Amino acid sequence: MTMTSAQPPSTTNDEVARYLADVAAHLGRLDPAERTELLDDLEQHLVEVAAEPGPPLHERLGPPAAYAADLLGSVGVDPEPVPPPPFTQAAFAAVRRLAASEGAATTRRFVRDLHPAWLLARGILLGVLVLVSVVHTENNFIMLVCMAGGVAVSLAVARRHSDAWRRLGLVFSVVIALLSLPVMSDALDAIGRSNNVVSYEPVQQYTAYNQCLTNRNGQVIENLYPYDKDGRPLDGVLLYDQTGQPVNNLCPAQQNAKGQPITTTYARDANGNMVVNVFPRSQTLLDPIAGTTTPVPPPAIVIPKLAPATATATTTTTTTAPTAMTTTTTVP
Amino acid sequence: MDTTQLLKGVLDLAVLAVVREEDAYGYDIVRRLRESGLEDVGDASVYGTLRRLFQAGALSSYVVPSEEGPHRKYYAVNKVGEQLFHESSKTWRSFADTLDRLLGADSKEAA
Numbered sequence: 001m002t003m004t005s006a007q008p009p010s011t012t013n014d015e016v017a018r019y020l021a022d023v024a025a026h027l028g029r030l031d032p033a034e035r036t037e038l039l040d041d042l043e044q045h046l047v048e049v050a051a052e053p054g055p056p057l058h059e060r061l062g063p064p065a066a067y068a069a070d071l072l073g074s075v076g077v078d079p080e081p082v083p084p085p086p087f088t089q090a091a092f093a094a095v096r097r098l099a100a101s102e103g104a105a106t107t108r109r110f111v112r113d114l115h116p117a118w119l120l121a122r123g124i125l126l127g128v129l130v131l132v133s134v135v136h137t138e139n140n141f142i143m144l145v146c147m148a149g150g151v152a153v154s155l156a157v158a159r160r161h162s163d164a165w166r167r168l169g170l171v172f173s174v175v176i177a178l179l180s181l182p183v184m185s186d187a188l189d190a191i192g193r194s195n196n197v198v199s200y201e202p203v204q205q206y207t208a209y210n211q212c213l214t215n216r217n218g219q220v221i222e223n224l225y226p227y228d229k230d231g232r233p234l235d236g237v238l239l240y241d242q243t244g245q246p247v248n249n250l251c252p253a254q255q256n257a258k259g260q261p262i263t264t265t266y267a268r269d270a271n272g273n274m275v276v277n278v279f280p281r282s283q284t285l286l287d288p289i290a291g292t293t294t295p296v297p298p299p300a301i302v303i304p305k306l307a308p309a310t311a312t313a314t315t316t317t318t319t320t321a322p323t324a325m326t327t328t329t330t331v332p
Numbered sequence: 333m334d335t336t337q338l339l340k341g342v343l344d345l346a347v348l349a350v351v352r353e354e355d356a357y358g359y360d361i362v363r364r365l366r367e368s369g370l371e372d373v374g375d376a377s378v379y380g381t382l383r384r385l386f387q388a389g390a391l392s393s394y395v396v397p398s399e400e401g402p403h404r405k406y407y408a409v410n411k412v413g414e415q416l417f418h419e420s421s422k423t424w425r426s427f428a429d430t431l432d433r434l435l436g437a438d439s440k441e442a443a
Contacts, residue, residue, distance in 0.1 A: 038383055041358070041405055045379055048359035048404075060375075067376045074343070074380025075387075 016046045019057045022064030029077050038075070119158050122173055123151030125180045132183055212251035222253035222262075223296075224279040231303040236267070237279045246277035253283055253296075260285045262296060335372055343381050345420040346370065348413060351391065355408040358382060382407060390416045 020043055027035050050057055061067050098104060127150030131143055157169045213221040224247075226234040239247040253262040262285060267278040283296035339346075350356060350364050362378045385391045390413035395403050409417065 034387075041383070042379065044403070044405060045358040048357070049375065052359075070374050070376035071380040074340075074377045075384050 013047070015057055016043065016050050019061070019064055020046055023068045023071070026065050026068030027072070029072060030075075034075075038071075042071075118173070119154050120151060122176045123147070123154030125176050125183075126150035126153060128183060129176070129179055211249055213247075213249050220251035222251050222264075223281045223283060224250070225298050225301070226279055227301070227303060229303075229306045233280075233298060235280065238275075239277050239279055248276045250276075250281075253281075256285060256296065260287070262286075263293070339370065339373060340377070342424065343373070343377060344385065345417070345424060346373075347378060347381050347385065348390070348409060348417040348420070351407050352409045352414075352417060355406045357396075357404040357406050361407075385413065388412075 020039065023042065024035075024039055027038070030038065046057065046061075049060065054060055058064075124147050127143075127147030130150065131137070131146050135142065135146060137143065154172075157165065157172055160166075160169075215221055224239065226237040226239075228234060241247055253264055255261050262283050265282040265284070266274040266276055267282070269275050280298065284293040285296055286293050346365060347361060350361050350368075353364075356364065358379055359375075361382065362373065362375050365373045365378065382391070386393060386407065390410065391407045392410045393405050393407050395405050397403050
């Protein structure tokens with residue numbers, strides 16, 4: 001082992017010192033005593049290496065950082081762990097800051113304060129769910145009992161502190177919250193409907209006709225067609241209700257199904273007053289284009305075959321021909 | 333096949349073998365390992381292994397003063413090191429034999 005004369009000791013020593021210093025910079029993970037001893041020995045080792053004829057230390061041994069890593073690895077110390085990518089690091093740091101922030105603490109306190117209110121709410125919701133699904137009743141007392149029962153159950157579950165009961169309580173809360181969503185949605189719909197001014201009853205839309213006669217389908221009655229039991233259409237029939245009041249609350253016809261305007265011509269008495277309870281009312285259709293009027297045809301009907309009458313009717317006037325009205329009838 | 337990983341597994345044994353032959357100092361050991369055929373062995377790895385074996389009590393050291401150059405620290409295998417060497421060589425032999433057997437059938441096909 002000879003020292004080359006080509007390399008003056010001072011240069012070699014400088015190079016060794018520099019390299020050593022650079023390697024030492026990466027040995028922070030070593031325990032101080034071990035580190036000192038290792039560096040002392042390493043200095044001597046590097047001097048030997050540098051003494052051999054050849055390229056400078058950097059080229060021979062590689063970068064100081066890599067040398068230090070190899071050294072640590074073979075000594076048995078874990079090398080520096082790989083730092084996580086900057087984005088992940090920043091994200092975790094941000095989440096930690098948020099969790100530790102004042103706002104987070106306030107939110108946590110607020111949620112804790114709401115807990116009793118939630119216990120009550122979930123009890124009531126449980127009661128409502130039971131009412132809606134199992135107990136169908138309109139009895140207010142039973143409804144109150146159901147809700148009170150729900151609240152009692154909710155509080156009873158919350159009072160137990162063991163892990164199993166806590167878990168049950170959590171599951172209970174989640175299930176109630178989920179099941180209540182459709183119920184709440186329906187309830188809100190109902191409230192909305194009751195606030196609605198516009199109602200969908202067809203009769204009520206015709207405010208002018210709110211006292212009109214309507215049939216079972218909700219349609220307004222604009223004319224009545226009397227027939228005798230043998231299926232013959234009658235004309236000029238006067239109708240009265242059980243109080244003797246003329247039937248006078250039919251709706252005035254406006255137009256037919258096709259939208260053609262209808263004109264109603266009322267019968268008149270000898271004085272020229274309108275008699276509105278003569279049926280069928282005389283109604284005509286106006287064809288606006290042709291300028292012609294045609295009578296409104298009677299509807300298609302089915303005359304049932306009536307059983308023979310057991311007793312003769314007290315009032316009979318089954319066939320009449322339209323004639324002048326007698327003045328004895330009261331005209332509305 | 334990357335021999336770096338293989339070397340990491342057997343460096344302890346190789347260093348012990350070299351020092352057992354003849355007491356040696358750091359750089360000498362590196363040189364002798366490379367001369368024996370382990371050309372890729374890293375200086376830092378050898379040095380680190382030396383330190384570790386020393387810390388583990390498998391090697392003893394002494395300083396030899398030199399007139400020409402710096403004092404050198406020499407390493408020698410002690411009793412613990414000797415035992416470690418024997419156990420490690422047995423493990424190695426067994427492992428190498430197993431692998432040879434495994435390759436035995438294939439090497440005939442490859443030939």
